Amino acid sequence: MTEVPLKLTAKDFRSDQEVRWCPGCGDFAILSAIQSFMPELGIPREQITFVSGIGCSSRFPYYLNTYGMHSIHGRAPAIASGLAISRPDLSVWVVSGDGDALSIGGNHLIHALRRNVNIKILMFNNRIYGLTKGQCSPTSEFGKVTKSTPVGSRDTPFNPIAVALGAEASFVARTIDSDRKHLHSVLRAAAAHQGSAFIEIYQNCAIFNDGAFDVLKDPASRDSVLVRLEHGKPITFGASGEKCVVREPRGFGLEVADTASVPRSEIIVHDETVPGPAYAFTLSRLSDQDLSNTPVGVFRRVARPAYESLVQEQNAAARTGVADATPDDLLAELLHTGNTWTIR
Amino acid sequence: MAKQIQHLDRVAIRFAGDSGDGMQLTGDRFASETAILGNDLSTLPNYPAEIRAPSGSLHGVSSFQVHFAAHDVLTPGDSPDVLVAMNPAALRANLADLPPNAEIIVNTDEFTPRNLEKVGYTSNPLENDSLDGFIVHRVPLTSATIAALADFEVSKKDAERAKNMFALGLLSWMYSRPTEGTVEFLRQKFAKKPKIAAANVAAFQAGWNYGETTEDFAVRYEVKPANLEPGTYRSVNGNSALAYGLVAAGLRAHLPVFLGAYPITPASEILHELSGYKRYGVTTFQAEDEIAAVGSALGASYGGALGVTSTSGPGLALKTETLGLAVMLELPLVIVDVQRAGPSTGLPTKTEQSDLNIALFGRHGEAPLAVIAARSPADCFYAALEAARIALTYRMPVILLSDGYLANGSEPWLLPDPADLPDLRVEFATEPNGPDGKFLPYLHDPHTLARPWAVPGTPGLEHRVGGLEKADGTGAVSYVPADHDLMMRLRAARVEAIDVPDLEVEDPTGDARVLVLGWGSTYGPVGAACRKLRERGVAIAQAHLRHISPLPRNVGTVLAGYDRVVIPEMNLGQLAHVIRDRYLVDAVSYNKVNGQPFTSAELETVLEEVVRND
Known part of the structure; x- marks a missing residue:
């Protein structure tokens, strides 16, 4: 049929x-x-x-x-x-x-x-x-x-x-x-x-x-706060990608840095399929209640x-x-x- | 020495010991031997709520009572004729239940100063006059077992543990029980430990021989088989019968059964049993809480399964909001409430009938549904089928009330031929039922007042249901006053439209002026009390309700035919309240709320008093 x-x-x-x-x-x-x-x-x-x-x-x-x-x-x-x-x-x-x-x-x-x-x-x-x-x-x-x-x-x-x-x-x-x-x-x-x-x-x-959520929608502000997660791509944001996500020097977290000031290799490449939840968890903590550095997209996607x-x-x-x-x-x-x- | 043989009509034996003494197993084996012999019987375990209570303590006592007879048996027996007490705690905890001249078999080895002190005995009851008036058999059960196993390759601890089998052997001798079943059972149970198996069999036989050879036991008893209906039997307690009934309902309906449940005493065994019946079309889901348990069952019903949830009082309280939704959605759902003594946590292992009010009225708004009750352990099977019949035929939630007494009590059950059970097949909606090819999800059948059961996956019948009030027919959300009025009355009418059999009255002489009306697990003790009264020439009529919502149509007529109506309940008068309200009958409410079932003797006294004062 x-x-x-x-x-x-x-x-x-x-x-x-x-x-x-x-x-x-x-x-x-x-x-x-x-x-x-x-x-x-x-x-x-x-x-x-x-x-x-x-x-x-x-x-x-x-x-x-x-x-x-x-x-x-x-x-x-x-x-x-x-x-x-x-x-x-x-x-x-x-x-x-x-x-x-x-x-x-x-x-x-x-x-x-x-x-x-x-x-x-x-x-x-x-x-x-x-x-x-x-x-x-x-x-x-x-x-x-x-x-x-x-x-x-x-x-x-x-x-x-x-x-x-x-x-x-x-x-x-x-x-x-x-x-x-x-x-x-x-x-x-x-x-x-x-x-x-x-x-x-x-x-x-x-x-x-x-x-x-206007800060995430307003063309004047959104680029500087919205972190668009794309699988396999370095996590950068800002109007011209001037901000990026890197490892915290202390602890196991992530933090936001100036793209110009860090070597390209240190910018986190987004991977939805990391088996452990720790990576996605630290990503989720990038943003605060004020919506600064708000990641959108898929944080985690693992086969189970x-x-x-x-x-x-x-x-x-x-x-x-x-x-x-x-x-x-x-x-x-x-x-x-x-x-x-x-x-x- | 030739032993005297005495014939008895009926006997109740209670095996009592420490939680670790294996009393449940011992009692269960004795019951199995008794069943195979052809006596009718009824059993009731009684064990502490604590999983591992301190050994030798009063609250660590576990017991198992077997009542068997040469005629049909209605209860596990009011008071034991024989007590097997494996330690001082078992003696102390059970002595008050014994009638004068009862026989007591005590394990003298455990009556040490330390053990006596643990339970508050200041002097040894075996050495003072406190047991005068009883027939006491002093048996060194522990040391006799160890001596009997001296030549076996088992540790002293394992030998000592076999003392329950020694006791079982002795009782089996005393009551002329067949032994092959227990020997076979022990070989299978310890198949992987042949030495332990051999030791237990030897202890069992040593107990038998002890009775045969010791002068202390001069009399042996026989209880002739009862005149039971021919067929194949098995022993069931209420929870296992209920689980079988739910499986049977699914198979007779040709529907999968979905049980959503959360562990709770004394209902958990239903979840345990059904989780082993995947082969028979059952899916079980141990939910995160009572609310999710009923929610998942309702979700499964929406999808076309027979959704079931099992619980006890505290769980029913948590489920009530979802039951209101089920009433609005008009979907089949079976809610099993194995009642226990409340309120709050109450007495989780003790029995009560105090959830009738919450079953009938325990929802916000007016949310009527069907309520039925089981009357005996084996009857739980048929009650489950009836609950499913109402739920499936009339598309509504049905609360099935059992209780701790039924859940744990067991009796022989004549296995039915599946073909003789009700045909519960239903038809799902497959075609639009309204004008212009529209589907009207709330178009009600004129006779059953049931709406179509259109399950997801059926093309063309996509529709939305929900807890908001709706218009009849279309089921569309409606705030129109007339629609709410109509639907409120319709939901009440739906319950009244359920076809339930008339209430039957048992009155052998036909001249009784007093009717005893019961519901649920009081059936056994009420029936036994009526039987004893009639044997003494006191006329009394008995009627027992299976359906409490709706009540059978003839209840009013039946009640009107008697001068007095007595309603015994293990609560403070919940059915009596309904009966007085509905029929304006000034019923005599007799109540017991101490966590224990009625004894037939107390009911006999109460009923006789009402008859005499009539």
């Missing part, structure tokens, strides 16, 4: 539901980017499922014409895990936010990542609680003034990339809502990856944290068997000879295995 190539377009992935985000929300750009990316997967719509938690971002599944579930706060990775494990034929995506994934659902996120379940987790990070109208989130900057922290937050935020790496994630990346081309490149790499993919998407909340393939292997080994038996035969076999006795 010859495969008829699928000819889907972005329009095919639009549902009939009216999109209800605030004007100027970064979610529109991400939705549009994903709708235009999906046809590229070459997967029929019915084979794709989006599972979300609760929050502005989690309305996502309603707007995609695939299978979808808008579940409960923080639990999407757990629900998606059950779906992906029992249905390895599906392409399963999780849409979440910084509060959903890192606060109420932090436990499920880290365990999905360590198991390497084949789910692609998109975490929209706007550094604020939007749907509950403006409280600080686990990624809000220290000292941030919000409705729940009127004189400044006392919480140290998570670095989501570092959290994912600490949780043994095999694929970790960051991108930005407004950069469709970059977003597509990261989605492409994630989709091709076997196992969990964690993608942090910086996303603007126009109402409660407007402009949080997907959880469900390991589960399927065990199941297949246990099911030798099962194909020839009826369900009733199998049940009789089970019930009569072990110690039985007969009364006549």
Whole structure:
């Protein structure tokens, strides 16, 4: 049988539901980017499922014409895990936010990542609680003034990339809502990856944290702060590549240096496939809460068997000879295995 | 010397010793010998929550009770007729449970000043009058075992460890049990250590010979086989029967079973057992917490599997938000709650029926679902099938209540022919069901009020579900007041639409004026109490609920037919509350919340009092 190539377009992935985000929300750009990316997967719509938690971002599944579930706060990775494990034929995506994934659902996120379940987790990070109208989130900057922290937050935020790496994630990346081309490149790499993919998407909340990522978007500032990671290429940034990443003289970290002042050979060449997580971790620490030196792109991409393939292997080994038996035969076999006795 | 043989109708024996004495194994072997002989039986272990309690201490005592008879047995027995006490702690911890004239077999070797002191005995009970009124057999179990194994190539420690087999041999002699099964069992268990196997077999035989030759044991007992239905049996406890039931449900539904679970006492064995049944279409997932356990099961159900999660009270509390989602999503899901004594951590290894309220009402908003309960260890198999039937047919979460008493108690189970079990096959949606080729995921079947189960991978039926309120039919998110009102009433109607069999009443004489209404694991002790009352000419009717949500349709009529309704529960009156509320019946609520199951004797007294005062 010859495969008829699928000819889907972005329009095919639009549902009939009216999109209800605030004007100027970064979610529109991400939705549009994903709708235009999906046809590229070459997967029929019915084979794709989006599972979300609760929050502005989690309305996502309603707007995609695939299978979808808008579940409960923080639990999407757990629900998606059950779906992906029992249905390895599906392409399963999780849409979440910084509060959903890192606060109420932090436990499920880290365990999905360590198991390497084949789910692609998109975490929209706007550094604020939007749907509950403006409280600080686990990624809000220290000292941030919000409705729940009127004189400044006392919480140290998570670095989501570092959290994912600490949780043994095999694929970790960051991108930005407004950069469709970059977003597509990261989605492409994630989709091709076997196992969990964690993608942090910086996303603007126009109402409660407007402009949080402007420094990364503004043509006047972005070149000096945005570190575009490209596999196999030296890590340099700045309008004319005047800054670069080198090893710290002390400890095991990385730091930013003037490209002109270091020998070319000392500039770190980005390698997504370094087996240990330490390299990607130090990269994730280049940026601070003020977004200086913010790497975007794929931090880590290492091959590790997907959880469900390991589960399927065990199941297949246990099911030798099962194909020839009826369900009733199998049940009789089970019930009569072990110690039985007969009364006549 | 010829031994006298006495025939008994029924006997309850309790083996008690230190956690390290192998009492569970000893009791289990005795039960197996008894089953093969054809007696009906029921067993109940009792062991400490601590994994390795200090040896010789009171809280390190582990016991196993076997109740067997020449007729059908409903409970593991109120109080043991025979106590085997392997040390002073075992004697002290169990003595209060013994009726007058009970037989006690004590291991005299362990009654050392140090061991006596450990459990607070100021003088040796074997040497004072504290055991007057009991028949005490003083047996040097440890030294007799070591002496019997003098010629075997085993260490003194290994020889001493075989003393439980000596005790088993002695009891097997006393009650004329067959021995071949245990000899074979020991050879297999120690197949890789033939010397240990030989020593244990020898200790077992030495115990038998001790009974045969020692004058202390003048009487031997026989309990004739019960009139059991012919067929193949196996011994099951509630947790293993429940695991078999879930496998059976998957096979009878032609669906894979997905169990998401987090370890918790006393439900963990369900996870353990099912993790060994991959061959039969089961996938198990040990989740990071109780919430992920139920979440993953719901995800699997969404994908077309029979999603199941197993837990106990604290875990059920954590799962409640996801159960609300499952109610909204109208997807099949089985939640097994093996109840234990609560609240909070409570008494994890002790039994209770105190989760009925959380099962019925423990969700925010109004989130009605089906609740059923198992009544005996073997019944857990059929209860699991029934839970799956309701979940699959009516597309809703079903809470199946078991408890610690059922989970650990065991009884012989006549194995069913798989073909006789309910056919649970379901049809997934494959075609659009609405006008213009549209798919309406919330279009409800007029009879079952179930919505179509359209699983991902089905072309043309792509749709979104979620926890937000929705419009009937389309399932689209809706904030329209009328839609919420409709859906709230619809979700309640969905539970009431479940077809459940009528409540049956057992009243052999037909002239009872008092009905005892039970649910769950009280079935055994209530049944035994009713039997004893009827033997004494006291008329009493018994009815036992499998379905608590929805209740059988005839419950109101049944209750109205009696002057008094008594509801015994291992809680402070949760079913009684429901019955009073629903039927305006002034039921007598009899409650026990000490972590122990009812004894039939206490129920007999209570029920008789109600009958006499009627």
